[in-house]
Amino acid sequence: MDQLDRVGLRRRQWASERPEMDTTGMAIFGRARVITLGVRTEIEKVFDRFGLDTGDFDVLSTLLRAGPPYQLRPTELFRWLMITSGGLTARLARLEKRGLVVRIPDPMDGRSILVALTSEGQQKASAAIVEDMRIEAELLGGLSAEEKETLAALLRKLALSLEARGL
Known part of the structure; x- marks a missing residue:
């Protein structure tokens, strides 16, 4: 058994x-x-x-995976992060104060701004994601490579079915 x-x-x-x-x-x-x-x-x-909390990391890593020039509109950020615009505003203010992001005018739309990683934000996000993935791989050590792939595929299927229900 x-x-x-x-x-x-x-x-x-x-x-x-x-x-x-x-x-x-x-x-x-x-x-x-x-x-x-x-x-x-x-x-x-x-x-x-790395001096971050989960919310800080979410913002920095979302900007980092957007690729160069590592910037997004606030609306794009909160869609990716699935948080309210008010929650995002507080996170951005905290990260901006620490010099990890800057808000800059959008050259394509003078009424809008872009949130961009600073070089320090890029370095911190890059180092944190590498360490995070190392720890997560270690935590999955009890599964074989095939089991990890099967589990990931099943979870993806479940996630897609829940997303189709609006969850």
């Missing part, structure tokens, strides 16, 4: 108490939550070493 994790133990209890109830969702979403909460501390330690 397979070893039971915390979610497996809960499912076993529910199977005893409510055998008619399908707990497949718990097997998937419950485990996703346990995993996310479990690795969060390790990942946040990486960002902390």
Whole structure:
């Protein structure tokens, strides 16, 4: 018999108490939550070493992966980040104060601005993403390469089906 994790133990209890109830969702979403909460501390330690929090890193890495010249309109940023414009404004002010981003006039639209990484922001984001990916690869060490690919494909399929529902 397979070893039971915390979610497996809960499912076993529910199977005893409510055998008619399908707990497949718990097997998937419950485990996703346990995993996310479990690795969060390790990942946040990486960002902390670079003087960033998760929100700061999200902004910097979004600008970095946009490619040269590492700039986006605020509306593009908050769409990528899935946060409110007010939440983005606070993050940008904090990052600008630290010299990691600048807000510059949009040469294509004088009424708009662009958010751009500074060279320090580029360096910090680049170093943090490399370290983050190293830690995440280490955390996935219990899976074979084939298992990682299968899991990633299944999660992508689930994500697409949830996005189609507007979630």
